Amino acid sequence: MAVLRFHSATDMKRNAMPRLTIDDFEIEVPAGTKVIEAAERLGIMIPRFCYHKGLGSVGACRVCAVKFLQGPFKGVQMSCMIDAQDGMVVSTTDAEAVAFRKQVIEWLMLNHPHDCPACDEGGHCLLQDETVSGGHGIRRYEGRxxxxxxxxxxxxxxxxxxxxxxxxxxxxxxxxxxxxxxxxxxxxxxxxxxxxxxxxxxxxxxxxxxxxxxxxxxxxxxxxxxxxxxxxxxxxxxxxxxxxxxxxxxxxxxxxxxxxxxxxxxxxxxxxxxxxxxxxxxxxxxRPDRPRRARAGGNETSMDEAIRAAAQKLSRIRQDAGEKSVACLGSVRSSLETLGALKRLSRIQGWRSASFFENRHVQRKAIDAVSSLDGRLAVSLREIEKSDFILAVGVDPINEAPMLALAMRQAYRKGAAVTVMDPRPISLPLEFEHLPVAPRDLDAGLHALVHGAEGQSSPRLERSRSPVIVCGSQVVRDTTPLKAAECANYIEGLKGQCGLFYVLPGANAFGAAFLSSPEQHAFADMIEEVEKGSIKALIVVESDPLRLFPDAARLKAAFQQLDLLLVIDYLPSQIAQYADVFLPSSTIFETGGSYINQEGRLQFGQAVHRVGMPIRQVSGGSHPPRIYGSEVPGGEPKAAWELLGELSGALAPEGAGFQEEHPWNSLAEENPVLGRLNAKDYPFDGVRVIPERAEGIARAVRPEQRFEPPSEEPLELFLVDWTFGTEELSLYAEVMQQVEAEPLLFMHADDAAKKGLADGDKVAIRLEDGSLEVLLGVRENMGRGVLFLPRHRRIEWQKIKNVSVKVPLEHIEKV
Known part of the structure; x- marks a missing residue:
């Protein structure tokens, strides 16, 4: 009889692998494995309703009954509630167990409405599956x-x-x-x-x-x-x-x-x-208003004509104003293939290096985070669940990265202590210690918790064996990501283990930083050059500066000075309305794409359907139009990286031609780490692209910072993200608008008292270009001397000149 063995590092340490027999198959499993799991490893699927691997066992439904023939348990028992032990002999096909399960199914079906034809669960309903497999097919109950x-x-x-x-x-x-x-x-x-x-x-x-x-x-x-x-x-x-x-x-x-x-x-x-x-x-x-046709000069045209028109204009601008008069802007929501293609196009044309970030502060923090991560420190969401102490610095998990909050809760349920050092009024689904430290003091606070004022660090940290430092990038200073890396390295040197987890500003912020350099210009620098007349053409790829960047009036004025604004996107964005040439791109659902998440894990999302307009929009119903032809309505959009490749071909010297390349070739040229991956074998399950040991973390070591006294005035205003109402893609989903909370300007109670303001008051913030009206949220559990305003679609936050500004208290008045 063959024996199947499943080992792990923990199992080897415990050296405890109980051996049991299930339906005449012998198996060894790690200690603590439930019998229902052991059977599944053999390919034997015991019925279940209440049992779920992510939730564990509860023994409520009784449908996972099996017969224990030998071992410490005898008779019919629930397989989800019993740990596998040596010498167990289990039968899932014993007549008594089969009859018990069949009876349980009948109990459960007594009151069921039998509305499968109208039920949305039909086709992936576990009750349907287990009812059929359990042999229940005749209704005997005649009661109400x-x-x-x-x-x-x-x-x-x-x-x-x-x-x-x-x-x-x-x-x-x-x-x-x-x-x-x-x-x-x-x-x-x-x-x-x-x-x-x-x-x-x-x-x-x-x-x-x-x-x-x-x-x-x-x-x-x-x-x-x-x-x-x-x-x-x-x-x-x-x-x-x-x-x-x-x-x-x-x-x-x-x-x-x-x-x-x-x-x-x-x-x-x-x-x-x-x-x-x-x-x-x-x-x-x-969306019905999603742009699906190319435009040039304000008129719809073919994709080829639009690309040709853009290439001719770019060539003329380059000839008249020089190579550096053309700039490119990408975004952190673009795939890695698109970012690589944009950077390669800029390089081979001699244009300014492509930018992927809104300003140098965001860019620097992302690059520092990427350069600090290595195989020793980087932890995943699932590894956070196993930590016993979490120190979150400058991060609001629920609003910035909701699944991080869920991972922190699982660690808390297992006994982990959680400390959050952030000036915002943080809310989490767990008990935690909140230190509302002002942004200017986050570095000093982190240093004090880890190193201690007199060599004594936090008692919680002292007791921990697997701590994790979580560092945000929104309200922290430019130095904080490297300070977090230095502290993580210090702890790892003492304890032999410490995790480092960054929360970055976008789906592919890691990939964008991976392809960027510290001296590279950000979008804010581009605007200055446009205003000076140094930049004559701007290529914007899957980005909407008018939504992301403060001071919208300044942006619109700058765009009017350009000789060419080329926009490539799949959203009906504001900037698309200003485009001289517009090229419609496809989404991740249509052409797929690679992304690197915040821990440095490269993953690929597959295409799910062909590019084209939904049939219900074409025909006004759910049935395809009864027109025969090879053309797909609305099928013109292409992957942004493909459009950039065609633009590159159109810009090539006459006779050079255009040769379509695999998108990974561009990435291989732009980053040697990515070049080592097989271009034809995407890592669908994810693979980390970070080194085993990062270089340059030593520069993160800084002298101990001192806490600054609370500032009376002016207050420092920060623009922040919320779970609903601020994220770019979700703004285009109407159902998401139904769950948005009312946008609030958060202020500490002490600061509000100085102006006689109360929670719920409507206030006006006086700015250079008028005023911004918003409801006030007065809170005790936040930092003094700071204000927080969401980048919410329902308020005109673009009136603010920067992501962080000083607001004198007298400039906030009750309306």
Whole structure:
């Protein structure tokens, strides 16, 4: 009889591998492995409803029953509740166990409405699968069914309580795993109800996972309701590009339109779950107003004609004003292939080096973070879950990278201590120590916690064995990322282990920094050169400076001075309206793309459907138009990197021709690390591209900073991000607008008292170009002398001249 062995480093240390027999197959598994998991490793799928690998065991549904023939347990037992032990002999096919499971299925189906034809869960319903496999096919119960009233749970999740089988997965995820309390268990016995005290939107930014974990149709994706069934979908492995974490997803499309996003298991990144922003923001790709035709001179034209017109204008500008009169701007939401193609085009044409960041501060912090990470320090989301002390510096996890907050909660549930050093009014689904240190003092505070004022560091840190430092990039000073790296190296030298986790400003911020240099100009520098007349042509690729950059009036005036503004994008962005030439690009759902997340993990998202306009927009319904032809309506967009390659060919000397290259060739030329990867073998499961040991971290060591006394005036105003209402792609999804909170200007209670202001007051901030009106949020749990304003679509924050400005208290007045 063959023995299967599953080893891990922990297992080798414990040297405890219980051996058991399941259905005549012998297997060795790590200590602590449940029998249901051991069977799965043999390819034997024991039925389950309440059991979920991400949530663990609870033994509520009773459908995983097996017969224990030998060992410390005897008879019919629940396989999800018993650890594998030496000498166990288990049968999943024993007649008694089979009969028990069949009876359990019948119990669960007594009150079920049998509404499969109308249920959105049909086709991927675990209850359907287990009912069929369990042999239950005849309804014997003739009594009256138990019925419930359904609730409105917000725009994301539909509620159909009559389908519930009381597996408790929803509550275990929502309350225990995610840490929110507004949905739970109500009533008792046969009337147990899973819902809220009253109708209302679910508070958790992870509520969409209820649709994934529910084994029936109690919680379904409201955004896809009555639109599609699982078997109708084209499905492909994709990536979330709404923050820097790079969570893995499955995109489902029908008739050239993405209709559903689900979490995809990746044990090194997001595990089983994703946040609601990553799940429900996909409509940006199929908006009716999405630009799908090229434009030149204000008129629609063919793609070839538009590229030719742009090339002719660029050649003339280069001849009249020189090579350096052309500049390129990319963005951190572009794929690695696009960033590489843009940088290569700039280099071979002799233009100014392509920029990917809005200003030098953002660029420097991202580059310093990338240069500091190595194989010793970098940790993933799943590794954060295993840490025993987390020190978060200058980061607001829920608003900047929601899945980071979920990982921190899992560490907290296992006993980890969490300290957050940030001046904002931080809220997390866990107990944590909040130190509202002002941005100017973050470096000093970090140094004091790690090194200690007199050689004594934080007691929490002293007791830890696997600490992690999490460092943000939004409100921190330029020096903070390197200070975090220095502290992580110091701790690693003392303890032999310390993790470093950066939160960066965008899906491919790591990739953009990977292809940038510290001396490279940022977009703010370009604007100055445009105003001086040094830059005559600007190529903007998948970026909207009018949304990202403060001082919109200045930008619009600068664009009027250009001889050519070439825009490549898939969004109906503001800057597209000013473009002399516009080229429509495709999305990650249509052509795929590579991204490097904040830990340096290179991942690839596959294309899920062909480029083209959704059929419901073409025909006004769900049926394809009855027109036969080879042309796909709205099929002109191409990958941005492909468009840049064609532009490069059009700019080549006459007779040179254009030879299409694999996009990875551009990356290989721009970065030697990427050049070592196989261009035809994308790392779909992800691979880190960071060195085993980073160079230059020594320069992060700085003399001990001293805390500065609180500043009376003026107050320092920071522009920050929120979970909903500020992220660029999600702004184009109407369903996301329904969950946006009212934008608030946050101010400490002491500062508000000086002006006689109260929470909820409407205030006006006097600025150089008028005033900005917003509601005031007065808080005690934040830093003094600072203000925080979200880059919210519902306020005119672009009136502000910079991402951080000084505001005298007398310039804030109650309206």
């Amino acid at each position: 069914k138990r019925t419930y009233h359904d609730q409105y749970l917000g725009p994301f999740i539909a509620h159909e309580m009559n389908r519930c089988i009381h597996c408790y997965r929803c509550v275990r995820f929502y309350q225990e795993f995610a840490g929110y309390r507004d949905l739970g268990t109500l009533q008792i016995a046969n009337r147990v109800y899973f819902g809220r005290f009253q109708d209302g939107r679910l508070e958790s930014p992870f509520s969409g996972n209820l649709a994934d974990i529910c084994p029936t149709g109690v919680y379904t994706d409201r955004t896809a309701r009555y639109k599609v069934r699982r078997w109708d979908l084209q499905r492909a492995s994709s990536l979330c590009i709404h923050c820097s974490l790079g969570c893995n997803t499955v995109a489902g499309a029908r008739y050239r339109e993405v209709l559903r996003i689900e979490a995809r298991l990746n044990d090194k990144v997001n595990g089983y779950f994703i946040c609601d922003r990553g799940r429900f923001s996909y409509p940006y790709a199929s």
